């Protein structure tokens with residue numbers, strides 16, 4: 001294999017650029033020609049390839065977003081779309097593809113490999129919702145962004161004796177909410193992986209105020225309501241109506257997807273990017289790189305998908321016991 005390509009797909013995540021840099025530099029180090037695919041699977045179907053050199057990835061290690069752009073491309077989900085992409089790869093003489101993205105992007109990569117084309121996945125999503133890995137690129141930065149935002153909200157909440165409902169991202173997973181809620185000392189954390197009851201949330205707020213607390217923070221994962229953004233507003237309204245407490249709602253939204261990647265995200269992106277290239281060179285295909293128990297691993301897309309993403313509920317219960 002002389003030529004490989006790399007693309008980013010799905011929601012962008014801090015650290016994707018660091019991973020692109022690692023893929024390009026490691027690929028060149030291994031004597032390969034490396035191409036970037038613009039706009040994810042859409043660009044793959046259109047043959048939107050850019051030849052990358054050492055300078056193409058200069059000065060991006062610290063930048064949020066993705067220099068290759070990312071899309072959600074429904075046309076690629078159908079067999080014709082995948083065949084069109086395979087034809088473009090063949091035309092360019094590319095022998096392997098590295099996909100940096102989430103679970104949907106990996107399903108696309110898996111289908112290309114079923115058709116005989118070598119692909120390797122690098123988990124890149126702030127949601128941390130990919131089965132087969134304990135960590136995904138961008139999660140650490142997103143959690144830090146959420147914690148910093150909640151700390152700021154806490155200042156004003158305390159000054160005005162307010163209750164704040166803060167909605168964080170996580171389409172199907174409560175990882176960001178759990179980590180941000182724990183690290184920001186939230187009174188309640190509402191996640192899809194645990195039962196939630198607004199009466200319990202209200203009781204905990206009341207108990208806090210009775211003990212002299214001057215504010216309450218409730219962190220809600222958008223995934224707790226089937227990925228429906230804005231449900232935090234409804235929870236805020238119910239709390240306000242049932243308690244009469246001055247209750248405000250903040251939806252952190254896409255703020256969590258941007259920003260300079262944390263040192264941890266940069267470290268993991270660099271290692272995962274390089275490992276993906278090494279795996280391709282060794283002849284691996286249809287596998288994703290992951291982190292398990294602190295070690296870099298790789299597993300087949302199919303095998304990883306069987307291992308459903310789970311959350312550590314002991315952290316959830318600990319957070320509840322620490323915020324009584």
Ligand SMILES: Nc1ncnc2c1ncn2[C@@H]1O[C@H](COP(=O)(O)OP(=O)(O)OP(=O)(O)O)[C@@H](O)[C@H]1O
Nearest residue numbers: 010011072073076077101102103104105107108125
């Ligand atoms: N079942 C599928 N078959 C083929 N391609 C798919 C499939 N699911 C998703 N894809 C491709 O991957 C793209 C990204 O998928 P999706 O929108 O689910 O994001 P993701 O990779 O899971 O990332 P994130 O959830 O972090 O935003 C889709 O737009 C589509 O092009």
Ligand SMILES: O=P(O)(O)OC[C@H]1O[C@](O)(CO)[C@@H](O)[C@@H]1O
Nearest residue numbers: 011125126127169170171227257
């Ligand atoms: O960029 P979009 O299409 O609004 O996607 C938002 C979704 O993407 C994510 O940021 C990452 O999957 C989710 O947390 C969120 O639900």
Ligand SMILES: [Mg+2]
Nearest residue numbers: 010102103104
């Ligand atoms: Mg996803």
